[in-house]
Amino acid sequence: MIGLIREAAARLEGVVSRTPVVCSASLGGMLGVELCMKLENMQKTGSFKARGAYNRISTLDDGKRRAGVVAASSGNHAQGVAWAAARLGVRSVIVMPETAPIIKQVATRGYGGEVVLHGRGFEDAMERALELASEQGLTLVHAFDDDFVIAGQGTVGLEIMEELADADTVVVPVGGGGLISGISTAVKALNPSVRVVGVEAAASPSCSAALEAGRPVDVAPADTIADGIAIKRLCRRTLSIIAEKVDDVVTVDEDAIAAAVLKLLERKKLMVEGAGATALAACMEGKLPPGARKVVLVASGGNMDVTTLDRIIRLGLLREGRIRRISTLLRDAPGELARLTALLAARRSNILEVTHERDRMDVPVGKALIHITIEVEDGEHGAAVTAALKDAGYRLEGPSL
Secondary structure (H helix, E strand, C coil): CCCHHHHHHHHHCCCCCCEEEEHHHHHHHHHHCEEEEHHHCCCCHEEEEHHHHHHHCCCCCCHHHHHCCEEEEHHHHHHHHHHHHHHHHCCCCEEECCCCCHHHHHHHHHHCCCCEECCCCCCHHHHHHHHHHHHHCCCCCCCCCCCHHHHHHHHHHHHHHHCCCCCCCCCCCCCCCHHHHHHHHHHHHHHHCCCCEEEEECCHHHHHHHHHHHHCCCCCCCCCHHHHHHCCCHHHHHHHHHHHHHCCCEEEEEEHHHHHHHHHHHHHHCCCCCCCHHHHHHHCCCCCCCCCCCCEEEEEECCHHHHHHHHHHHHHHHHHEEEEEEEEEEEEECHHHHHHHHHHHCCCCEEEEEECCCCCCCCCCCCEEEEEEEECCCCHHHHHHHHHHHHHCCEHHHHHH
């Protein structure tokens, strides 16, 4: 496989971006390590997927190129295949679930892909892609179950080791396993002592389940903000490589992923999608191997719609205690709300939202139930604001988040 990766690097030179490696003293100081990040969110199409897609399509013979390619995806792989095929002058058909976000459908068409909407999920889309491959003689470009795709993704590992030869730990998001299979192969070939750690969303632990069972197994689908790595089942190809070359696979929950996305936005001004932020989330949760000193995180992609971004930012702020929701009963009279907001302002809290309820059965006549969302510095500041409200005689209704 390392030979295939080196061949892929030659094919990709001057075609895809050699993405930057950025080191962060601030994040590293928080975590007690020297921390660097490989920024594949700055790659063509916004993720590492362009590497494997281009490498795979470029190896097709003339006959297969004339016939075209097909892929099933609702996200980054769809865009990577569409872009790579257009670059090589090859027709691409991308089957996406009917539930795929409109913004991703538009992006895939923008890169030159013929988008076919089919089914409610990835499995339905893959079934249709296989039918189209048979009916039209198209070549399937699988997202991870393909040696040439894995080799293309493995060029990320070559670049990491060329720039940071003294790294001792590389942390990689895991979905179907194509990225970590390629990276671990390249890294271990160049320095077998480097530890490679995979990270997956706790809501979709297909890799952990497969390693435990010793074979690919289905995991129940669950919603996750790391949708780019929410894979129902690994394949035997990637599982065998991961079992041999990856030192550990850990999981992170939704709160941790949201906090990592927020941290990258605030500290490094980087837009990294939920899947791509799982590597930092694992570090923030203390899941680095003992003795890790120089750590490289792979930020695998940055394709995220604004609705999801807003949700993630709010979740991250809630987790850090920087947003609190307070409910209290006020006299329904002029000046009462102003008195409350003045107290909040005096405690240096920023009001984000205010709503009133007067018509509930449990709200007495002459009263109004006020819900206020405030922004504070941290959990300690929020607790101080809550205590000040209670000291001023306000009775807080329900939990104050």
